[in-house]
Amino acid sequence: xxxxxxxxxxxxxxxxxxxxxxxxxxxxxxxxxxxxxxxxxxxxxxxxxxxxxxxxxxxxxxxxxxxxxxxxxxxxxxxxxxxxxxxxxxxxxxxxxxxxxxxxxxxxxxxxxxxxxxxxxxxxxxxxxxxxxxxxxxxxxxxxxxxxxxxxxxxxxxxxxxxxxxxxxxxxxxxxxxxxxxxxxxxxxxxxxxxxxxxxxxxxxxxxxxxxxxxxxxxxxxxxxxxxxxxxxxxxxxxxxxxxxxxxxxxxxxxxxxxxxxxxxxxxxxxxxxxxxxxxxxxxxxxxxxxxxxxxxxxxxxxxxxxxxxxxxxxxxx
Amino acid sequence: xxxxxxxxxxxxxxxxxxxxxxxxxxxxxxxxxxxxxxxxxxxxxxxxxxxxxxxxxxxxxxxxxxxxxxxxxxxxxxxxxxxxxxxxxxxxxxxxxxxxxxxxxxxxxxxxxxxxxxxxxxxxxxxxxxxxxxxxxxxxxxxxxxxxxxxxxxxxxxxxxxxxxxxxxxxxxxxxxxxxxxxxxxxxxxxxxxxxxxxxxxxxxxxxxxxxxxxxxxxxxxxxxxxxxxxxxxxxxxxxxxxxxxxxxxxxxxxxxxxxxxxxxxxxxxxxxxxxxxxxxxxxxxxxxxxxxxxxxxxxxxxxxxxxx
Numbered sequence: 001x002x003x004x005x006x007x008x009x010x011x012x013x014x015x016x017x018x019x020x021x022x023x024x025x026x027x028x029x030x031x032x033x034x035x036x037x038x039x040x041x042x043x044x045x046x047x048x049x050x051x052x053x054x055x056x057x058x059x060x061x062x063x064x065x066x067x068x069x070x071x072x073x074x075x076x077x078x079x080x081x082x083x084x085x086x087x088x089x090x091x092x093x094x095x096x097x098x099x100x101x102x103x104x105x106x107x108x109x110x111x112x113x114x115x116x117x118x119x120x121x122x123x124x125x126x127x128x129x130x131x132x133x134x135x136x137x138x139x140x141x142x143x144x145x146x147x148x149x150x151x152x153x154x155x156x157x158x159x160x161x162x163x164x165x166x167x168x169x170x171x172x173x174x175x176x177x178x179x180x181x182x183x184x185x186x187x188x189x190x191x192x193x194x195x196x197x198x199x200x201x202x203x204x205x206x207x208x209x210x211x212x213x214x215x216x217x218x219x220x221x222x223x224x225x226x227x228x229x230x231x232x233x234x235x236x237x238x239x240x241x242x243x244x245x246x247x248x249x250x251x252x253x254x255x256x257x258x259x260x261x262x263x264x265x266x267x268x269x270x271x272x273x274x275x276x277x278x279x280x281x282x283x284x285x286x287x288x289x290x291x292x293x294x295x296x297x298x299x300x301x302x303x304x305x306x307x308x309x310x311x312x313x314x315x316x317x318x
Numbered sequence: 319x320x321x322x323x324x325x326x327x328x329x330x331x332x333x334x335x336x337x338x339x340x341x342x343x344x345x346x347x348x349x350x351x352x353x354x355x356x357x358x359x360x361x362x363x364x365x366x367x368x369x370x371x372x373x374x375x376x377x378x379x380x381x382x383x384x385x386x387x388x389x390x391x392x393x394x395x396x397x398x399x400x401x402x403x404x405x406x407x408x409x410x411x412x413x414x415x416x417x418x419x420x421x422x423x424x425x426x427x428x429x430x431x432x433x434x435x436x437x438x439x440x441x442x443x444x445x446x447x448x449x450x451x452x453x454x455x456x457x458x459x460x461x462x463x464x465x466x467x468x469x470x471x472x473x474x475x476x477x478x479x480x481x482x483x484x485x486x487x488x489x490x491x492x493x494x495x496x497x498x499x500x501x502x503x504x505x506x507x508x509x510x511x512x513x514x515x516x517x518x519x520x521x522x523x524x525x526x527x528x529x530x531x532x533x534x535x536x537x538x539x540x541x542x543x544x545x546x547x548x549x550x551x552x553x554x555x556x557x558x559x560x561x562x563x564x565x566x567x568x569x570x571x572x573x574x575x576x577x578x579x580x581x582x583x584x585x586x587x588x589x590x591x592x593x594x595x596x597x598x599x600x601x602x603x604x605x606x607x608x609x610x611x612x613x614x615x616x617x618x619x620x621x622x623x624x625x626x627x
Contacts, residue, residue, distance in 0.1 A: 154336035157606050159560035162567075162598050165582075166344055169594050248461045252568065255463050256583065275467065275572070282471050289464040297459035304455065 037233060041309035051305045057298035065113040074106040077265070098270065098284050099277055108291045111265040115247045115295060118181050122246035125185030127239050130192025131228075134235075137193065138200030139223045149197070152190040160187035161249055168258040175261050184249045192238055199231035206230075233310040240303035244296045251292055267292045322617055330610050337602050338391065341595060342384050391603075396596040405596045408581055416570070416577035418490070420562050422497035424555070427505045432551065434505075435512025436544060442517060450513075454506035462565050466499045466572040483574035496573040500565050504558045511554055515547035522546075549616070556612035563601050 045051045064071055089096045094105050137148035167183040168175060203209070204227055212222045253259035254268025262269055267288040274285035362370075390396070396405035438447040457465075473495060474482035480495040519525065520543055528542050563579070570579035578597065585593040 150332055150336070153333045154340060157333055157337050157609065158340070158598075158602050159564050159605065161564045162560075162601060163341075163344075165567075166341060166595060166598050170344065244459070251461055252463065252564075255461075256568070256571075271463065271467075278467055278471055279475055285467055289461075289467070293456075293460050293464060296461070297456065300455055300459050 037310065041233075041306070044309040045305055048305055048308075050301055054298045054301035054305065057294065058302060061112060061116060061295050061298065064109055065116040068109045068113065072103075072106045072109045074103045077102065077263075096283060099273060099281075104270075104284065104287050107265060107270055108267070108288055111267045111270065111288065112291070112295075114177060114260065114264060114266045115250060115292065117177050118184070118250040119243045119247040119299075121178065121181035122185040122188065122249070123239055123243045125181065126189045126192050126242050126246075127235070129185070129189035130196060130235065133189065134193035134196030135200055135223060135228055135231075138197035138231075139204055139219075139227060145197075148193075152193050155187050156190035156194070158187055160184060161252055163187040164249065164253055165256065165258055168253055172258065175259070176264065177260065180250055180253060180259055181246070184246055184253075188242060188246070188249075192235055192242070195234050195238055196231060199234055200227055203227050203231045237303055237307040237310060240299060240306055244299035244303065247292070247296055247299070323614060326610060326613055326617075330606060334603070334606055335388075337606065338388055338599060339384060341599050341602065342387050391599060396600065405593055408593075409578065409597070409600060412576060412578045412581050415575060416566055416579060419493050419497055419500065419566060419570070419575060419577055422490075422493055423500035423504075423562060423565075424558075426498055426501035427503075427508055427558075428551075430501070431505045431508025432512050432544075432548070435509040436516055436539075436547075438509065439513040439516025439520070439547075440539065440543075442513075447513075450509060454509055457502050457506040460502075462499070462503055463568050463572060465502050466496075466569055469495060469499050470572065493575065496569045496575055499573075500562065500569050503561055503565050504554075507558070508551060508554060511551055512547060515550050516543055519543050519547045553612060553616050556609045559608045560605055563605065 096104050098104055098107065133148050133152060137145040137152070161184075164180070164183040164187065167186075168180065171179055171183075209222060209226055212226050217225075250259060250266070251268030251271065254266050255272045257272065259268055260266045262273075270288040271285055271292070274281070274288075278285055394406050396409065434450050438444075438450045441447055470482050473479045481492055525538060525542050528538050533542075566577065566579035567582050568579070569575070570577045571583035574580065578601070582594065582597045582601075585597065
């Protein structure tokens, strides 16, 4: 027996790995934590200025929504003087006044919470409904898939703002942040469910799923622990963008007059109230519009950055 | 192909039934008295409630009510608006205007979107591409009514290029500004879709083959790249149709275009529940039919769809 055969069952000489050229080809970094999609995405995202700009704006919006008192001491609703109607900036009122003589700056600051809460409630609803419907339809397939997918088709084929218009005009007397969020969210989830279903169909035939099945892991546990975490990336992207869409939807409904009642501070309401004076006092309409657009833009930008980081196809097209 | 059409039409039937059922359910079967709800804060006299209850067949079981509603819709009986005019008549007089507005908007967004998308895709990473991305992201973020007001203020009031509201009969030149506003919503989507599709197509083997055959760039771009990149853009039209309908409601309201959207907008403002429902139902039906047609068109354009099971 030649001396360089080291194991008893070994029949051929095998060079130690460091003597072969294979080591260069097969070089796999073993030190440090293994990389995965999320770590890669984070490393990609944090190098991009767009990520930090949009995150900073979002943090600012959240802080304004949580602590409006930090930014203005002027009450947004009471203390309005009709003498100031559509007036320009004065001392202590940097952006001037609305038609009712209320402080525009204060109303913008206090309206932030409304837009943001509608966005968050709708997005949570869409996220939960989308995950439940999408993952069950995609993972279990069969009749459950048919039923859930057709149900999704039905909700998908009604443009969700039109649906919300119907719901809100029926429930106009109950309108508040929760009702409007439900009205938007209940028709907005099928897009998320579809994306997740398609992704799960792709993932569920992977080797690691088969391995878990072979190990006797229960179906539900496979879905929860293996399939879902590996299919969630596109859902994260669509969720960030749907937050922006929900904020726009609330403003649009309020603008149409079926949104929030006028005693709730909302950018959409303020824009709607200012439209008749566009000719004489455009700033009353433009200023809340800017607040609305910048907020929406920051969520869209964040969604874009995340999409670029998580979706290899988008990355290739950069 | 015939088999595909039949299958696709059959698939549309449950969705059609489901959507109309859902709209009906939302309005007339919610907890609480729908008749009272229709009146908002006001309390109607009991005779009115009784008459309305009979008119909407609320004394019948729910499922019977639904089929009566469905039957009425398909017979073209959409009820009567508060002004006493049948909703179907209102629809017939306003629909052509909206159709012209939408056609103009689709024309603008297609021409601009495909051009910008093609140039960005061919010069990926260039200055044009970067600025197109910035502009499209800003346009996506601007709610349609903000765009409409800003356009109205700048082009209508400040520069005086267009009339701020549309005149009687909705002449074409008055529709240009609202159509441009309407086009901004989807312009961004179309240009980005075209860009992605162009980049995809450019990497395909047949493009390389065409180049290696010695074909000039002037032939490869329109014939080989552009034509093959347009398939996803065509399907986007179906999704776009829903956006256009919502957009038209807002745009027509602001520019006073006498179309379906403004009528819906005014019905919403006046709280005409039944009219709103009738209009939304018709819009959803049109949307479903357009989606079906686009799916069929897609199958014509791309044989892979038609033969897939």
